[in-house]
Amino acid sequence: MKRDGHVHTPFCPHGSKDSLEAYVENALQKGITSISFTEHAPLPEGFRDPAPTKDSSMSLDTYYEYIEAVQALQDQYRDAPIDIRVGVELDYISGWEQQTLSFLQTHGKSLQDIILSVHFIEVEGKWLCIDYDEEVFRTYVSLCGGIEAAYDRYFQTVEKSVRADFGDHQPPRIGHLTLIRKFKKNFPVSFEWEEKAFELLHLMKTRNLALDYNSAGLRKPLCGETYPSPFLLQAAQKMRIPIVYGSDAHCAKDVGSFFDKL
Numbered sequence: 164m165k166r167d168g169h170v171h172t173p174f175c176p177h178g179s180k181d182s183l184e185a186y187v188e189n190a191l192q193k194g195i196t197s198i199s200f201t202e203h204a205p206l207p208e209g210f211r212d213p214a215p216t217k218d219s220s221m222s223l224d225t226y227y228e229y230i231e232a233v234q235a236l237q238d239q240y241r242d243a244p245i246d247i248r249v250g251v252e253l254d255y256i257s258g259w260e261q262q263t264l265s266f267l268q269t270h271g272k273s274l275q276d277i278i279l280s281v282h283f284i285e286v287e288g289k290w291l292c293i294d295y296d297e298e299v300f301r302t303y304v305s306l307c308g309g310i311e312a313a314y315d316r317y318f319q320t321v322e323k324s325v326r327a328d329f330g331d332h333q334p335p336r337i338g339h340l341t342l343i344r345k346f347k348k349n350f351p352v353s354f355e356w357e358e359k360a361f362e363l364l365h366l367m368k369t370r371n372l373a374l375d376y377n378s379a380g381l382r383k384p385l386c387g388e389t390y391p392s393p394f395l396l397q398a399a400q401k402m403r404i405p406i407v408y409g410s411d412a413h414c415a416k417d418v419g420s421f422f423d424k425l
């Protein structure tokens with residue numbers, strides 16, 4: 164089975180406007196037999212989107228349209244050799260677990276796939292979308308007091324996301340585990356961070372969580388590697404952690420990108 168478990172849609176305010184059909188047609192052309200649409204879920208009410216352009220995710224109104232559109236797509240492609248799932252990429256926001264749980268309690272039943280991801284981190288009372296761009300990342304690093312502290316805070320937050328208990332509505336998969344490395348060519352590191360990432364894998368194993376094997380970093384010039392980094396993927400394989408390839412495509416042509424290489 165060729166599965167792409169992490170795909171965005173025209174409902175993403177920071178993605179392309181390529182149609183859902185275009186995503187599916189690209190997937191079919193590449194021989195993909197299973198695709199999860201995982202649009203960024205609405206942020207909790209009252210949480211201010213930290214992205215400078217305020218376009219991190221869908222509004223709640225758009226969310227309903229999104230679910231309906233993917234369900235209609237499932238009907239449309241019922242006889243095609245592809246399984247289409249409707250899901251979300253859900254933000255883990257430290258301190259907002261209750262609101263996140265409430266989203267899951269309300270909407271979890273209609274979702275067939277969920278990725279739990281960290282994009283937002285608070286430092287000194289300021290929230291930052293750490294993967295927004297290099298400038299925001301630089302601000303994040305400087306507020307943290309250096310790149311090592313920035314890695315530490317990132318992995319601590321991912322650890323909280325792995326430990327977060329959403330009960331019956333637990334998202335089954337952790338998104339782009341090493342997103343902190345998105346701009347790594349301009350933020351080289353000389354300290355040991357690998358151990359912390361290994362510990363996260365162990366924790367994921369005990370929590371029965373799967374890993375998003377995300378190819379987006381390969382398309383980012385300052386990154387050039389997958390999330391997680393290759394040595395972590397090998398470790399996850401040895402530990403028998405379920406691994407789900409995800410293109411993290413924000414345009415139709417990126418569906419399945421690097422699938423064969425990975």
Ligand SMILES: [Zn+2]
Pocket residue numbers: 171175177203413
């Ligand atoms: Zn996105």
Ligand SMILES: [Zn+2]
Pocket residue numbers: 252280282338339
């Ligand atoms: Zn993401």
